[in-house]
Amino acid sequence: MKRLRAWFLAPTWAVMLTLFVVPLAIIFAYSLLTRGTWGGISQPWSLESYRRLADPIYLGILWRSFWIAGAATVLCLALGFPLALFISRSGKRKNLYLSLVILPFWTSFLVRTYAWMFLLRDTGLINTALQKLGLIHDPLPLLYNDGAVILGLVYGYLPFMVLPLYATLERLDRNLLEAAADLGAKPWVALTRVVIPLSAPGIRAGAILVFIPCLGAYLTPDLLGGGKTVMIGNLIQNQFTTARDWPFGSAVSLTLMAIVLVLLLVFVRRQEGGLV
Amino acid sequence: MESVLELDAVSKDYPAHRAVNAVSLGVGRGEFFSLLGPSGCGKTTTLRMVAGFEDPTTGQIRLNGAGIEHLKPYQRNVSTVFQNYALFPHLTVRQNIEFGLRRRAENHIDQRVGKVLELVQLTGKESRLPSQLSGGERQRVALARSLVLEPDVLLLDEPLSALDPNLRKQVRAELKNIQRQTGITFLFVTHDQEEALSLSDRLGVMSGGELQQVGTPEDLYLRPQTRFVASFLGLVNWIGGVGVRPEATRVTKDPGEAGPRARPAKVVQSTFLGNCVHVEARMNEGQTVVAEVSRLGESFSEGETVDVWWQPDDELTFE
Numbered sequence: 001m002k003r004l005r006a007w008f009l010a011p012t013w014a015v016m017l018t019l020f021v022v023p024l025a026i027i028f029a030y031s032l033l034t035r036g037t038w039g040g041i042s043q044p045w046s047l048e049s050y051r052r053l054a055d056p057i058y059l060g061i062l063w064r065s066f067w068i069a070g071a072a073t074v075l076c077l078a079l080g081f082p083l084a085l086f087i088s089r090s091g092k093r094k095n096l097y098l099s100l101v102i103l104p105f106w107t108s109f110l111v112r113t114y115a116w117m118f119l120l121r122d123t124g125l126i127n128t129a130l131q132k133l134g135l136i137h138d139p140l141p142l143l144y145n146d147g148a149v150i151l152g153l154v155y156g157y158l159p160f161m162v163l164p165l166y167a168t169l170e171r172l173d174r175n176l177l178e179a180a181a182d183l184g185a186k187p188w189v190a191l192t193r194v195v196i197p198l199s200a201p202g203i204r205a206g207a208i209l210v211f212i213p214c215l216g217a218y219l220t221p222d223l224l225g226g227g228k229t230v231m232i233g234n235l236i237q238n239q240f241t242t243a244r245d246w247p248f249g250s251a252v253s254l255t256l257m258a259i260v261l262v263l264l265l266v267f268v269r270r271q272e273g274g275l276v
Numbered sequence: 277m278e279s280v281l282e283l284d285a286v287s288k289d290y291p292a293h294r295a296v297n298a299v300s301l302g303v304g305r306g307e308f309f310s311l312l313g314p315s316g317c318g319k320t321t322t323l324r325m326v327a328g329f330e331d332p333t334t335g336q337i338r339l340n341g342a343g344i345e346h347l348k349p350y351q352r353n354v355s356t357v358f359q360n361y362a363l364f365p366h367l368t369v370r371q372n373i374e375f376g377l378r379r380r381a382e383n384h385i386d387q388r389v390g391k392v393l394e395l396v397q398l399t400g401k402e403s404r405l406p407s408q409l410s411g412g413e414r415q416r417v418a419l420a421r422s423l424v425l426e427p428d429v430l431l432l433d434e435p436l437s438a439l440d441p442n443l444r445k446q447v448r449a450e451l452k453n454i455q456r457q458t459g460i461t462f463l464f465v466t467h468d469q470e471e472a473l474s475l476s477d478r479l480g481v482m483s484g485g486e487l488q489q490v491g492t493p494e495d496l497y498l499r500p501q502t503r504f505v506a507s508f509l510g511l512v513n514w515i516g517g518v519g520v521r522p523e524a525t526r527v528t529k530d531p532g533e534a535g536p537r538a539r540p541a542k543v544v545q546s547t548f549l550g551n552c553v554h555v556e557a558r559m560n561e562g563q564t565v566v567a568e569v570s571r572l573g574e575s576f577s578e579g580e581t582v583d584v585w586w587q588p589d590d591e592l593t594f595e
Binding site: 181194 | 328354355362375376421
């Protein structure tokens with residue numbers, strides 16, 4: 001039995017080792033080396049890359065990434081909770097609504113982000129329509145700012161909030177809502193005193209599933225932020241391409257990973273029995 | 277008796293069937309009233325309409341003389357003890373009990389919670405979560421949570437069915453006691469006839485969405501108006517169109533002792549049940565009857581020729 005188990009797990013181990021552990025070790029080694037004259041890496045070993053992270057410019061980018069990811073998470077929760085509640089109360093239509101939530105995944109995220117550019121740009125659908133209707137004269141600055149990035153992130157990660165929320169709300173005992181009403185709680189009070197506290201595990205799981213990928217987002221800030229809105233993901237990409245500073249790029253990557261890991265540990269600790 | 281709760285021709289239709297059909301009844305103030313019937317008879321739906329979880333299709337429900345059909349559950353001064361208790365799992369015993377009082381912005385919350393905790397004997401367990409309580413304790417929290425609001429009517433939906441049988445009898449006695457002490461009107465729904473007979477001042481038997489008969493336990497047991505009520509409230513021997521309860525059915529080996537309603541029979545089986553003996557006898561017409569006889573009297577064995585008889589007064593007859 002034990003031997004059989006080892007054989008079944010072997011492919012996973014092989015993949016994890018070659019595609020995850022080894023590259024991570026390489027990145028770690030890079031982060032401790034020095035930038036070569038023409039890019040790449042060279043001796044000597046140093047902690048210089050990590051020291052540079054303390055520069056206010058980079059701390060600023062880190063902070064900015066946190067608040068953009070945070071804002072996207074809060075908005076996903078604000079939009080996702082009523083939606084998940086609605087779906088969980090939809091009886092036979094549940095499965096239809098759930099598949100609609102997942103439907104966007106059938107198209108490439110890149111294509112969908114370009115579609116947002118088409119909608120938001122100065123000569124895009126929204127601005128053109130508003131101008132044609134005579135509501136505005138000059139186009140509104142809808143694209144290439146923080147708002148556009150947050151919009152793109154909320155759009156992209158909303159399903160990751162809705163699904164775990166739905167899972168907890170679906171399991172909520174209907175009798176508890178009846179009991180709350182029976183004891184004199186108006187619907188709003190029942191929501192805040194009973195439904196929301198009891199869906200805390202789903203809220204936590206959804207927040208983790210949205211916040212962490214948003215923190216490291218690269219595509220959305222690049223396309224919708226127009227390079228003005230730099231997040232950590234863009235900083236890392238720049239170091240490996242334009243700036244050709246692999247050691248620093250590696251150091252930023254590992255720092256981001258460390259932050260995410262710490263956050264996960266804090267959240268998962270609080271939630272016995274794991275996610276969802 | 278003054279009625280605190282009145283149902284007037286209340287019906288409930290679902291797309292596929294009529295769950296409750298023209299039920300009318302009045303529950304007196306301070307009364308322990310039970311709705312008894314098999315599952316699917318409409319008793320729980322009736323209770324849920326009083327609570328406000330279901331709207332009657334037609335008919336009126338009056339509480340203290342005022343119609344309440346249009347009121348939301350949180351606007352009605354009734355409270356429900358749910359079959360699965362529906363305690364809030366994230367709140368402690370105290371917070372569960374306080375929940376209703378806080379919603380109604382009542383005064384003297386601590387004092388009232390303290391009193392009700394004492395009544396249901398949960399003092400000292402205030403800070404436990406429902407998951408840290410036994411089944412019986414949870415049941416008492418559910419009861420306390422509703423009792424503390426001093427509702428006009430306390431609605432209990434099979435509150436004993438989730439308890440194990442040993443505990444059930446004990447809790448039954450406590451429940452009756454609490455009802456007597458508080459004087460609160462109880463509307464109790466159950467499918468267990470023994471429970472309904474032992475607890476209720478009056479009870480109504482339901483079947484197929486209709487209220488069959490309302491009366492005291494004695495009324496219903498001794499003077500059932502329908503065959504359904506007769507057979508739902510205990511065993512009946514149906515002999516030639518009339519019903520005779522096993523304890524009213526006598527068996528004798530002495531033909532002189534048998535009364536006017538005697539029938540010759542042969543003992544099929546005699547079963548010792550501890551406090552009594554069930555004698556099963558086949559009458560010459562081929563029908564089998566069960567007689568419950570004292571273990572102190574005559575004893576019967578298989579194959580003996582006997583007379584089965586009963587008093588005309590003990591016959592259950594129906595139009």
